[in-house]
Amino acid sequence: MCPRTKQQFEVIRAEKSELIMQTALVLFAKKGYESTSVGSIAKKAGISKGLMYNYFQSKEDxxxxxxxxxxxxxxxxxxxxxxxxxxxxxxxxxxxxxxxxxxxxxxxxxxxxxxxxxxxxxxxxxxxxxxxxxxxxxxxxxxxxxxxxxxxxxxxxxxxxxxxxxxxxxxxxxxxxxxxxxxxxxxxxx
Amino acid sequence: MCPRTKQQFEVIRAEKSELIMQTALVLFAKKGYESTSVGSIAKKAGISKGLMYNYFQSKEDxxxxxxxxxxxxxxxxxxxxxxxxxxxxxxxxxxxxxxxxxxxxxxxxxxxxxxxxxxxxxxxxxxxxxxxxxxxxxxxxxxxxxxxxxxxxxxxxxxxxxxxxxxxxxxxxxxxxxxxxxxxxxxxxx
Amino acid sequence: MCPRTKQQFEVIRAEKSELIMQTALVLFAKKGYESTSVGSIAKKAGISKGLMYNYFQSKEDxxxxxxxxxxxxxxxxxxxxxxxxxxxxxxxxxxxxxxxxxxxxxxxxxxxxxxxxxxxxxxxxxxxxxxxxxxxxxxxxxxxxxxxxxxxxxxxxxxxxxxxxxxxxxxxxxxxxxxxxxxxxxxxxx
Amino acid sequence: MCPRTKQQFEVIRAEKSELIMQTALVLFAKKGYESTSVGSIAKKAGISKGLMYNYFQSKEDxxxxxxxxxxxxxxxxxxxxxxxxxxxxxxxxxxxxxxxxxxxxxxxxxxxxxxxxxxxxxxxxxxxxxxxxxxxxxxxxxxxxxxxxxxxxxxxxxxxxxxxxxxxxxxxxxxxxxxxxxxxxxxxxx
DNA sequence: AATGAATGAGTCTTCATTCAT
DNA sequence: AATGAATGAAGACTCATTCAT
Known part of the structure; x- marks a missing residue:
C-alpha cells in the first residue's frame, strides 16, 4: 500500500537518505566520483534510480x-x-x-x-x-x-x-x- | 615527389606526440583525467580527435x-x-x-x-x-x-x-x- | 501516485523488446549486420538510441x-x-x-x-x-x-x-x- | 631512388595491384568486407594506405x-x-x-x-x-x-x-x- | 610510385536526468 | 514514496579518404 502517515514518511526519508549517502560514499571512494554512475548507486542501495532524485537534486548535490x-x-x-x-x-x-x-x-x-x-x-x-x-x-x-x-x-x-x-x-x-x-x-x- | 624520409616522419611523430602529451597533462591536471575529454585535448592541441589515436592507442594509453x-x-x-x-x-x-x-x-x-x-x-x-x-x-x-x-x-x-x-x-x-x-x-x- | 506494477513493466519490456528485435531483423536482413547502425534501428523503431541499451547489452547481444x-x-x-x-x-x-x-x-x-x-x-x-x-x-x-x-x-x-x-x-x-x-x-x- | 623507366612502372603497377587484390581477398573472406579496414589490407600487403588509393579509387572499387x-x-x-x-x-x-x-x-x-x-x-x-x-x-x-x-x-x-x-x-x-x-x-x- | 600524417564524419555506448504511473 | 522506461547529449574510438612531401 502506498499511503502512510506523516511520521512514517519522515522516518523513511531519513533512513533512505542515509542509506543512499552511505552507499554512494563507498562507491565514490572505491571508484571515484566521475566513474560512479547514479545507476550503480541505486542498484547497490536497492532502490530505483528515480528515487535518488527524490532525495537529492543531482549527483553533484x-x-x-x-x-x-x-x-x-x-x-x-x-x-x-x-x-x-x-x-x-x-x-x-x-x-x-x-x-x-x-x-x-x-x-x-x-x-x-x-x-x-x-x-x-x-x-x-x-x-x-x-x-x-x-x-x-x-x-x-x-x-x-x-x-x-x-x-x-x-x-x-x-x-x-x-x-x-x-x-x-x-x-x-x-x-x-x-x-x-x-x-x-x-x-x-x- | 618522393615520400618523406623515415627520419622526417620520426621528427613529426616526436613533436606531435610531445604536443599532445603536454596539452593533455595540462587538462588532466586542471580538470582530472575522467573529466577531460579526448575532444577537448584535441581542440586545445589544435589537432583532430582522430589524430590522437594515431599516436596513442587510447585515452588510457x-x-x-x-x-x-x-x-x-x-x-x-x-x-x-x-x-x-x-x-x-x-x-x-x-x-x-x-x-x-x-x-x-x-x-x-x-x-x-x-x-x-x-x-x-x-x-x-x-x-x-x-x-x-x-x-x-x-x-x-x-x-x-x-x-x-x-x-x-x-x-x-x-x-x-x-x-x-x-x-x-x-x-x-x-x-x-x-x-x-x-x-x-x-x-x-x- | 503509486508506481506501475511489476507485471505492467513486464508487458512494456516484452513489447518494446519485440519491437526492437523485429525492426532490427528487417534492417539486418536488408543491409547486413555490420552496415546497420544502432541509430538506424532506433530511428525506425521510433525510440531513442539509448533505449536499445536498456533492453540489449550491445548490438551483438x-x-x-x-x-x-x-x-x-x-x-x-x-x-x-x-x-x-x-x-x-x-x-x-x-x-x-x-x-x-x-x-x-x-x-x-x-x-x-x-x-x-x-x-x-x-x-x-x-x-x-x-x-x-x-x-x-x-x-x-x-x-x-x-x-x-x-x-x-x-x-x-x-x-x-x-x-x-x-x-x-x-x-x-x-x-x-x-x-x-x-x-x-x-x-x-x- | 624514385625515377624509373616506363616499363618498370608498368611491371610494378601490375604486381602491386595483384598483391593488393590477393591480400584484400584473403581478408574479405576471413573477416567480411565491412569488417576489413583498408588499413589492415595495407599492413598485411606491406604497403602504405595511401598507395592503395593509387591503384584503386576506393575500398568499394x-x-x-x-x-x-x-x-x-x-x-x-x-x-x-x-x-x-x-x-x-x-x-x-x-x-x-x-x-x-x-x-x-x-x-x-x-x-x-x-x-x-x-x-x-x-x-x-x-x-x-x-x-x-x-x-x-x-x-x-x-x-x-x-x-x-x-x-x-x-x-x-x-x-x-x-x-x-x-x-x-x-x-x-x-x-x-x-x-x-x-x-x-x-x-x-x- | 610511395609514404603516413591528418581529417571528420560516423559508430557504439554510457549516463545523468525526466516523467508517467 | 517509488518505479523503471525513456531521452538526448556526450564520450571514446574507428576508418575511408586526402594530401603534402
Missing amino acids: LLTKITINSLSQFSDVLQIENQEHIKKEELIRFIDGNLLLLKESPDFFKLYFSLSAQPGVFALLEQEILKVFLPLMEVFSNYYSQKGDKNPDVKARFLLAVFDGIGIHYLVDTKNFPIDEIRDMIIELL | LLTKITINSLSQFSDVLQIENQEHIKKEELIRFIDGNLLLLKESPDFFKLYFSLSAQPGVFALLEQEILKVFLPLMEVFSNYYSQKGDKNPDVKARFLLAVFDGIGIHYLVDTKNFPIDEIRDMIIELL | LLTKITINSLSQFSDVLQIENQEHIKKEELIRFIDGNLLLLKESPDFFKLYFSLSAQPGVFALLEQEILKVFLPLMEVFSNYYSQKGDKNPDVKARFLLAVFDGIGIHYLVDTKNFPIDEIRDMIIELL | LLTKITINSLSQFSDVLQIENQEHIKKEELIRFIDGNLLLLKESPDFFKLYFSLSAQPGVFALLEQEILKVFLPLMEVFSNYYSQKGDKNPDVKARFLLAVFDGIGIHYLVDTKNFPIDEIRDMIIELL
Whole structure:
C-alpha cells in the first residue's frame, strides 16, 4: 500500500537518505566520483534510480550532501575546547581521534583526497572544507603561539599538510603503512 | 615527389606526440583525467580527435605514457649517487630539487596526486610509480640507518608521506602556502 | 501516485523488446549486420538510441537474441515426431513447413545466410545454429538409414546443403525463382 | 631512388595491384568486407594506405575489381564448348572443375557467398555475377532440353542452387564435409 | 610510385536526468 | 514514496579518404 502517515514518511526519508549517502560514499571512494554512475548507486542501495532524485537534486548535490555530512561528523568528534589555553594532551587526543577516523572511515578520506586533487568538483566543496580546515589551522597556530614558536602559522600549516600526507599514504597502502609508529613521530613534532 | 624520409616522419611523430602529451597533462591536471575529454585535448592541441589515436592507442594509453614520461624526467633530476654513504647535503639537494620540480611542473604533480586517490586509474600506473617510489624509500631508509636510527624504514615512510602532504597543500593553495619556510622545517627532520 | 506494477513493466519490456528485435531483423536482413547502425534501428523503431541499451547489452547481444528467438520459433514449427520410424510424408510436411517459413520470414533467412558467410559474427551464433542443425541432420540420416541407404549421413548432409542452396537462390531472386516446382524436385530426392 | 623507366612502372603497377587484390581477398573472406579496414589490407600487403588509393579509387572499387578479376578466372576455367550438343562428360568435367576451384580458392567463394547475402554491396556486383551465372543457366538448361526434360529451366536453376548450397556447407565446415561423395550424388542428378 | 600524417564524419555506448504511473 | 522506461547529449574510438612531401 502506498499511503502512510506523516511520521512514517519522515522516518523513511531519513533512513533512505542515509542509506543512499552511505552507499554512494563507498562507491565514490572505491571508484571515484566521475566513474560512479547514479545507476550503480541505486542498484547497490536497492532502490530505483528515480528515487535518488527524490532525495537529492543531482549527483553533484548528493556529493555535496555527503561531504557536508561527513565533515560535520568529523567536526563533532574533533572538537577542541578551551582555545585560550591549549594543552598538548588535547592535541594528542585530537590526533588520535583523527587517526581513528582515518582507520574507521577510510571511505570518506579517500573521497576527500580524490576531491582535493580535482579542482572541478572541488570548487563546490571548498567552502565546506575550509569551514573545518580554518578553525583547525587556528587551533594549531594558537598552540604554537602559546608555546612561543616564532612562526606558529607556518608550523600549523606544516602539521596539517603532514596529516594529509600520512592519510594518503595510509589509504594507498593500508596494509603495510606503520600508522601507529608514525603517529608517535607526529606527536614528537608538537 | 618522393615520400618523406623515415627520419622526417620520426621528427613529426616526436613533436606531435610531445604536443599532445603536454596539452593533455595540462587538462588532466586542471580538470582530472575522467573529466577531460579526448575532444577537448584535441581542440586545445589544435589537432583532430582522430589524430590522437594515431599516436596513442587510447585515452588510457595517453595517460600511461604521460605518467611514464614525466616520471622518467623526475627520476633523472632526482638521482642520488653514492648510496653507500649518503650525506645530509645530498638529501637537502634532493629535497630542493623536488620542490623545484613541484614549483615548475605543478601539473604533473596535480595529476599524480589525483591519480593516487583514484584506485581505478591508479592501478595502471602503480608499477611505474613504485619504480620511483621504492628506490627513494631505500635511499632515505639507508640514510637513517647510517645515522643510527632505530626505525629507519618508518622514518623514511614518514618523510615521503610528509613530502606528499606538502605537495598537495602547496598545489591546493599555491599562493598562500609558505613553501620555503616549510622547506626549512623538513630539513630539520633529517 | 503509486508506481506501475511489476507485471505492467513486464508487458512494456516484452513489447518494446519485440519491437526492437523485429525492426532490427528487417534492417539486418536488408543491409547486413555490420552496415546497420544502432541509430538506424532506433530511428525506425521510433525510440531513442539509448533505449536499445536498456533492453540489449550491445548490438551483438541484440543480434544473438534475434537469432535465438527466430531459431526457437523455427524449431517449434519444424518439430519431427516419432524418430523411431520416420515416414516420407512427415519429411514432406517438414520440407513444406520449411519452405513456408522461407516465404513468410525471408528476413530471418537472409540474416541467417549472411551470417553463415561471415565467420566473425557467425562464431557467436554457431552453437545456437548447431542446436537446430544437428538434430535435423540426425532425422534425415535416420530416415535414409531406415530406407536402407548406404551413406545415410552423406545423403542427409547433401539434402541440408540443397535446402540452403535453394533458400539463397530464392531470396536473391524471389520473383523469378520457381520455388514450387523445385519443391517437387526435392521431394523426389527423398 | 624514385625515377624509373616506363616499363618498370608498368611491371610494378601490375604486381602491386595483384598483391593488393590477393591480400584484400584473403581478408574479405576471413573477416567480411565491412569488417576489413583498408588499413589492415595495407599492413598485411606491406604497403602504405595511401598507395592503395593509387591503384584503386576506393575500398568499394577494390572489391569490385577483385570480384571481376576472380570471376573472369572462374569463367576461363569453366568454359563449356560446343553448346549445340552438350555431353554429360563435359558437364561432369565442369562440375569437377568447379569443385576444384572451390577447394583451391575457397576465399573467393567465401567472399562471393557473403556478398550474395548482403544486398547493399551486392548490387554493384550483380551485373558481373549475372554475366557468369546466366550463360551457365543456359548451358544446363540446354543440356536438360536436349535430354528431353519437361522443365529444363527449372532443373537448371535447381542444379545451380544445389551447387551454391554445397559450396556454402563445404566452406562452413570444410574439414567434415564429404565433398567427394557428395560430388557423386550431384553427378547422379544430371 | 610511395609514404603516413591528418581529417571528420560516423559508430557504439554510457549516463545523468525526466516523467508517467 | 517509488518505479523503471525513456531521452538526448556526450564520450571514446574507428576508418575511408586526402594530401603534402
